[in-house]
Amino acid sequence: MPNRLRYRVFYTARQKVVTSVITLAVTVGATLYVVDTVNDPEDRSCAPGVARPQGSTECVGVNGTGHDFGVPALREVATAIARENATLGSGDHVTVAILLPITSTDTGMSGKVLHELQGAYAQQYRANHESNDQKPRIRLVLANTGKGNAHWRTTVDQLKTMTGAPDQLRAVSGVATSSTEIRDAVTELTKSGVAVVGTTITADDIANGPGRNRYPGLARVSPTNGDEARALAAFGKVDAAKAILVQDTRTGDHYTDTLKSAFAASLKGKAPYEPQLFTSPADMTEEGTTANTFRQITHLICDTTAETVFFAGRHTQLRQFINALGARGCKSRAFTVLTGDEGSYLGGDKKLDRAALRAKVTVRYASLAHPDAWKPVPGRPVPTTGGSTAAYDTFVTTLARAARAPSGPIGPIALADGQSIVAYDAMATAVHAIRQATPTGSTLPELRDVGAQWPQVKGSLRVEGASGWICLDNYGNPYNKAVPIVELALDGSQRFVQMAWPEGHPPKDNCLPPGKG
Structure with missing residues (x-):
């Protein structure tokens, strides 16, 4: 059996010396590392500026x-x-x-x-x-x-x-x-x-x-969301009694907040149905679970007599909604989806189900510009x-x-x-x-x-x-x-339909805004 007294006196003293040496070495090393880091901090630059x-x-x-x-x-x-x-x-x-x-x-x-x-x-x-x-x-x-x-x-x-x-x-x-x-x-x-x-x-x-x-x-x-909504309404001649609003409940996004206000104002007192609601993820470019919500909303839309759907939301959720509407139960009925300029992203969205556009779903949006908007064609003068x-x-x-x-x-x-x-x-x-x-x-x-x-x-x-x-x-x-109205074609391309104007007509040739008095 080891001599406990000898262990406490001899080994403990020797261990203390070794421990002290190791501790000193670690402390010195850490100190040198800190000094070196302060004098030569991590280079986080990518390029000038x-x-x-x-x-x-x-x-x-x-x-x-x-x-x-x-x-x-x-x-x-x-x-x-x-x-x-x-x-x-x-x-x-x-x-x-x-x-x-x-x-x-x-x-x-x-x-x-x-x-x-x-x-x-x-x-x-x-x-x-x-x-x-x-x-x-x-x-x-x-x-x-x-x-x-x-x-x-x-x-x-x-x-x-x-x-x-x-x-x-x-x-x-x-x-x-x-x-x-x-x-x-x-x-x-x-x-x-x-x-x-x-x-x-x-x-x-x-x-x-x-x-x-x-x-x-x-x-x-670019025109405001309010101007886009007015231009869409002037172009579409929408019957509010056959329209419904689908809107994001998440607040703090100024695009969706003002778009749903503009759409709601155009339907105020005329729409027979309350808005259908969804809540987008905090990062609205993420998929989240809203696709499931849209599957349910399309069921409810089939229960209405609506023909036009005003959509107030970002492009990820818009694409999910269109995909869900294409798979709805009431495929014999035709629907037109009207939305803001976020619709311009759909042309390049590989997750858009093009088959939805062949299922009596027409998607039109208020674009900010389009390459065909100022090109004259027969029957559509500039x-x-x-x-x-x-x-x-x-x-x-x-x-x-x-x-x-x-x-x-x-x-x-x-x-x-x-x-x-x-x-x-x-x-x-x-x-x-x-x-x-x-x-x-x-x-x-x-x-x-x-x-x-x-x-x-x-x-x-x-x-x-x-x-x-x-x-x-x-x-x-x-x-x-000028607000070009653009439609998603059956192949997913973006087809110019017609020019629309917030005032319902083009500006006068002097282009001077009228007084607000």
Whole structure:
């Protein structure tokens, strides 16, 4: 049996020495590691102006030197923008940023980002090469807010530091989703004096108006959800007694909130049925369990006498609803689904069941732009006001030139969703304001003077957009903007049907908004 006294005296003392040595070594090693980490912290940079925030693998920030933010599909257009930026001299240009969730993993949003960057680049090319050498010239940068715009504050804070030399940031475009994050981003930018031109934000409450100027310096080139709903109603001549509303109950998404309000207002006091409700996931690009809810809702719709369904929700849920409606029990009855511009995503959605469109389901949506909208065809003349074939043809020609070497390539071009067209027009509006605000003899405008131009963008000073005339009211909102009504064809393609107007008719040739008194 071991001598316990000897064990306590001898071995314990020896163990203490060994333990002390080991502890000292570990402590010294840890100290050296901490010192080394402090002196040489982890490199989280991705490219000039771009880094990975703590806890994130996304590359977030602002760059105009060709960085694609880890999205291979954007490599060619990012490189083309960098090539154009490199041609600019010092002191004779200003910067415009395109603010988008560039690293979004949602298929619809990824396509939207590519197309918007292509359209913005085409307008940069036109401004710098095909505008009679007007100044200032335009430098374009990509500003990534991350998936779901989760890192908007990091990027916006960076943009706010770029209003002086050498960047001379004078406008931000893009801002393409009607979300709370984008609302907050627009608030921060405009509060700092930066002019903002929204491409596809359509929420009625991310806008200025009589008695409310929350976003001084904000302009939009797309009609509001309210205007879209009015245009749809004017086009469709919907019998409210045979209509029903399907709407998302989730609040906080400004697109769905204002769309369902607009649809409800058009049916108020006339619809015989209460709305059918569903609740989308927190991330509305996720599938969630709403497909099951829609299967049940289509059963209930079969119990009604409805012929028209107004759908107030995002594109993932819209696709699920259409798939469910195609599998409904009452297939002998025909239904028309009317919705907002989120319908433009359906053309590229591989999960859309095309068979639903052959089961007496017609899907029509209020698009923001369409490549056939200003093309005359027999029996469908082009409106004489509100836009023109010439303006659209200029866009197509410019895009083709910008896409060819040595300016391009810029990646595969697709115009059916209208995103490139609207982004081109938003950039045109920004360039127009920048140059109008530049005093004679000066090379650049004062920061706040750019956003102050919006009340004068009308009449003969309107922007001849490829999507239609851009005539802004005193609050930066487009007046009676053309709304192409688009239908999903049986093969899933997006077919232009007819132009519609919020006022029920095209604007007068002077394009001056009437008084509100």
